Amino acid sequence: MDGHANGYANGRVKSSPIFTSGFVRLFACNLFLVVIYFLLMTTMALHAATLYGVDSALAGLTASVFLVGGIAGRVVCVRLECRFSLRQIGLAFLALQTVAVALYFMEFVGISFLLAVRLLHGVAFGVANTVVPALAIDGLPAGRLGEGTGYFMLSNTLGIGIGPLMSVLIVVGIDYSVLFSICLVLSALSLVLLRTYREPAAAKGRPIASIRARKAPIVDSSTVKFSFFMFLIAFAYSSINAFVESYADELGLGLFAPFVFLVYAAVLLLIRPVTGKLMDRYGEDVILYPSIASMGAGLILVAFARDPLSLLACGVFMATGFGTCMSVGQAAAVKISTSSSTSLTVSTFFILCDAGCGIGPFVLGFLVSGCGYEAMYVACALIAFATTIYYRLIR
Incomplete structure (x- = not known):
């Protein structure tokens, strides 16, 4: 039985704090990730249809390829954990996400390029959205796992509330270049937040050794x-x-x-x-x-x-x-x-x-x-x- 389960076995809710500086950094990092996700997921199909004149089926692929990339990214994350720490993986793929968001400005290339960028962004998001919650959960007191996870998942909740509404206001009231600029800033801030996060000493190396022993299950x-x-x-x-x-x-x-x-x-x-x-x-x-x-x-x-x-x-x-x-x-x-x-x-x-x-x-x-x-x-x-x-x- 792992450390989290042991916290339940003793029947007590431990008094260790949840809202450490690391937890707050990871909360904000995940919030920005989710806001970016909804800002783009709710607008890219319309953007593709309007900009390139494609039908709704092809425009809808901007969402589908992102989801495919996201699933692939979660598998990639598990494989990479054999060689790198979660923080290192997160930093690399948050940087990749920032590059992908910057590529959205290259609207003149065409729909195929946009779909490729969406796939790349999906992979980067899938990895980052696996790493950041995992780091947060690893840092929670064992006896407050449910409470701490609930608080952390509020970052998703806020993103769901903020992202779609922001996207409508920005696209209707302004234009897509402003939307992409906001996503770029949020992605860069996510990278900075994880860069300043310090992984607890107890968590370093532990998953890597385990996965190597199991030959990296998917x-x-x-x-x-x-x-x-x-x-x-x-x-x-x-x-x-x-x-x-x-x-x-x-x-x-x-x-x-x-x-x-x-x-x-x-x-x-x-x-x-x-x-x-x-x-x-x-x-x-x-x-x-x-x-x-x-x-x-x-x-x-x-x-x-x-x-x-x-x-x-x-x-x-x-x-x-x-x-x-x-x-x-x-x-x-x-x-x-x-x-x-x-x-x-x-x-x-x-x-x-x-x-x-x-x-x-x-x-x-x-x-x-x-x-x-x-x-x-x-x-x-x-x-x-x-x-x-x-x-x-x-x-």
Whole structure:
């Protein structure tokens, strides 16, 4: 049993501080990463279609190739950890991300070049977004893993709330060159923050020795079953990310769709610290079962939404559902893992989450075409409820 699990075994929540200077640096670094992700993910398809006159399918590849690059980056991170420390890997790929963002200014080259840059950026993001959370989790007091992970995941929450809104304001009110400039500054700041971070002495070299002994596995086999649970949750949630705006437009509620994500972020800011403490005290099952129920209820609600209040309430249910599953699930994966490499566990967790978010819209799109939005959201609610059975079986 690793150090994190030992913190649970003694049944006490230790009083060691969470908000060290290193934790704050990593929090800000991850926040900037997530803001960059959403600034570009929500605008690049429109940018490609407008600038190069390509159809929606080709423009949509700007998102797909980024996600493919992100998954590849998480695998690359695990391989590189055989030879380098997490901090060294993070610095190298944050520098690569900064280069990739700078290349967005070369709009005159063409759509093929843009897709190549998106792929490169995806790889850099995938590595950095594995390294930074792993470093933060490694530095947490063992008995406050759930609470500390919950606080750290607020950086994702803030990014989800800030990024899409900023992108709309910048692109509509100004232009893409300003958008790219902001991303470039944020990427450079992320690099500086990690450069000034000092990895705890106890963490140096520990994962490297372990992975060498195991001949560098690509995934953490001890958490694959649990991470597949998150694949199913992410698959169902992708219906919100991909289709809630177009569904709202169909209902005549398009004006309110962006505020679903603001409600989602605001609710998570309130509940994340509480859910983390509850997990540390009572275990993850106390949180995850109600969260699954909340997510299923939220998907049913959006399926039959006919007014702004119902649509916005979906953001509340998704926050207490999917948002809570993400933070508690990540902490639980680290807790149950038998690997000494936190980055391997985090990589496995996010590979399957990313796969769910990436595959979901493609599969669910056929369901929308054949049966409509309502049927698709009901189907996703049933998937969410069914994960309760799967989770029970693997526990």
